[in-house]
Amino acid sequence: MTRDDARLIDYLRARGVSRRGFMKFCAATTSLMALPPSMIPRVAAALEQARRPSVIWLPFQECTGCTESITRAHGATIEQLVFEAISLDYQHTLQAAAGDAAEEAKHKAMKDNWGTYLLAVDGSIPLGNKGYSTIAGHSNLDILEEAAEGAAAIIAIGSCAAFGGIPKAAPNPTQAVSVSDIVKNKPIINVSGCPPIPVVITGVLAQVLTFGLEGVEVDHLGRPKAFFGQSIHDRCYRRPFYERGQFAETFDDEGAKAGWCLYKLGCKGPVTYNACATVKWNNGASFPIEAGHGCIGCSEPDFWDRGGFYDALSVTDWGGAKTVAAAAAAGVAVGAAAAALARSKQKKARVEDKA
Amino acid sequence: MSTQKSASAALQSIAVKVENSSGNVLPILHEVRHALARLLDGGDTCVIDLRAIPLAPGEEESILAALGKGEVSADFDALGRSEVRESAYGGCWVVTHYDEAGATKARFIEITTIPDILKSQSADIADGIERLAARLSVMT
Numbered sequence: 001m002t003r004d005d006a007r008l009i010d011y012l013r014a015r016g017v018s019r020r021g022f023m024k025f026c027a028a029t030t031s032l033m034a035l036p037p038s039m040i041p042r043v044a045a046a047l048e049q050a051r052r053p054s055v056i057w058l059p060f061q062e063c064t065g066c067t068e069s070i071t072r073a074h075g076a077t078i079e080q081l082v083f084e085a086i087s088l089d090y091q092h093t094l095q096a097a098a099g100d101a102a103e104e105a106k107h108k109a110m111k112d113n114w115g116t117y118l119l120a121v122d123g124s125i126p127l128g129n130k131g132y133s134t135i136a137g138h139s140n141l142d143i144l145e146e147a148a149e150g151a152a153a154i155i156a157i158g159s160c161a162a163f164g165g166i167p168k169a170a171p172n173p174t175q176a177v178s179v180s181d182i183v184k185n186k187p188i189i190n191v192s193g194c195p196p197i198p199v200v201i202t203g204v205l206a207q208v209l210t211f212g213l214e215g216v217e218v219d220h221l222g223r224p225k226a227f228f229g230q231s232i233h234d235r236c237y238r239r240p241f242y243e244r245g246q247f248a249e250t251f252d253d254e255g256a257k258a259g260w261c262l263y264k265l266g267c268k269g270p271v272t273y274n275a276c277a278t279v280k281w282n283n284g285a286s287f288p289i290e291a292g293h294g295c296i297g298c299s300e301p302d303f304w305d306r307g308g309f310y311d312a313l314s315v316t317d318w319g320g321a322k323t324v325a326a327a328a329a330a331g332v333a334v335g336a337a338a339a340a341l342a343r344s345k346q347k348k349a350r351v352e353d354k355a
Numbered sequence: 356m357s358t359q360k361s362a363s364a365a366l367q368s369i370a371v372k373v374e375n376s377s378g379n380v381l382p383i384l385h386e387v388r389h390a391l392a393r394l395l396d397g398g399d400t401c402v403i404d405l406r407a408i409p410l411a412p413g414e415e416e417s418i419l420a421a422l423g424k425g426e427v428s429a430d431f432d433a434l435g436r437s438e439v440r441e442s443a444y445g446g447c448w449v450v451t452h453y454d455e456a457g458a459t460k461a462r463f464i465e466i467t468t469i470p471d472i473l474k475s476q477s478a479d480i481a482d483g484i485e486r487l488a489a490r491l492s493v494m495t
Contacts (some may be wrong), residue, residue: 023476024433031461036404144493237376279406
């Protein structure tokens with residue numbers, strides 16, 4: 001994956017970054033990648049030799065939230081440096097060029113780096129009618145198939161590219177699909193989330209820069225385990241309240257004010273895998289649960305069609321009986337009551353459906 | 356507008372007392388104690404990444420308050436400001452990296468005699484020799 005012979009460290013030194021600054025960059029990047037501090041020397045050794053990969057970013061049927069997420073940087077932040085460490089040769093939302101000049105830049109980058117460039121995609125791909133989403137008169141499907149052919153790998157950024165996203169919500173009027181529904185012969189790394197946390201996006205890029213594609217360990221959904229290996233529930237600071245069966249019943253009751261578990265208010269933390277509970281949002285300021293709102297499961301497939309955001313897991317389509325049983329065991333008397341209520345509601349829902 | 360103001364005042368009057376704990380504060384402090392013992396006995400260093408541990412609101416501040424401030428304090432400016440503070444317990448340092456916008460990018464507890472980031476780096480020394488030589492060449 002090379003654009004020219006410049007190493008990343010040469011690029012940083014050209015920007016006036018000292019060796020001490022480079023080591024600070026490595027320490028922060030190691031933390032960003034959720035690696036133990038003992039890995040800092042290895043990350044430094046890898047980044048010293050890393051070269052700037054060419055990246056072509058294709059936005060399809062999307063809200064631009066993922067591009068907004070990655071660009072929420074003010075000044076030369078660590079994330080911005082990681083972003084600049086790649087050679088972003090095409091991103092039509094961010095780039096100055098437009099029209100024919102932009103398309104020529106994309107095709108030149110593809111030709112110059114054929115077989116080695118990274119293809120970043122956000123947005124789903126509509127299959128219902130090629131005209132639903134086009135760029136320069138070409139359908140998203142045609143653009144993806146052309147660009148994927150010469151890519152070393154594809155990074156599907158956001159839940160739309162990874163799983164179809166909001167455009168795929170029932171009845172899926174555009175017949176939106178994910179990148180992996182179309183591309184079958186290239187490695188795909190799914191960085192899901194609606195949007196993904198900015199540092200998760202740059203953290204994945206940093207992992208690719210540091211360890212190469214083969215060094216990124218993924219889960220069964222193709223998501224990097226460094227960021228998606230644990231559930232929100234497993235790392236949530238409110239977990240002790242779940243274990244003790246202390247749940248907020250409404251958003252303004254005493255339990256809510258005391259910071260109790262939000263399970264009964266619809267939190268999907270137990271079935272959602274993401275880094276929100278540790279990495280957090282807005283430069284580590286907070287995350288939805290800390291702000292008092294349950295997790296909506298935005299990094300999981302079909303989160304948009306699996307029941308209400310404010311319905312407890314036990315009454316939604318997230319895990320069925322297994323989830324109900326887990327809630328009952330963990331919450332003791334409160335959980336058992338919730339489970340019984342859930343079964344009653346599920347039965348009622350099935351009766352209503354049949355009617 | 357007066358209805359909005361009274362509604363806003365009513366909201367502000369609601370007392371919000373958040374009582375929660377991750378249960379990680381004491382274990383981290385005990386880990387520091389054990390790590391200091393290993394440093395003293397065998398010279399073993401270690402680093403704890405505070406951003407990798409789930410902490411409830413205010414708990415990171417509790418940990419830092421418990422560690423306190425020692426005799427040594429150093430700042431440097433590379434890709435934004437960084438602070439290196441020895442805690443009230445010799446050998447226990449708190450290293451905080453900020454970016455140029457002042458946002459905290461990483462915070463580590465380092466158990467060591469002196470954090471490596473404070474030491475002059477060989478590449479920077481070599482670069483400094485070249486620059487000093489160039490400056491001396493125009494001074495004579």
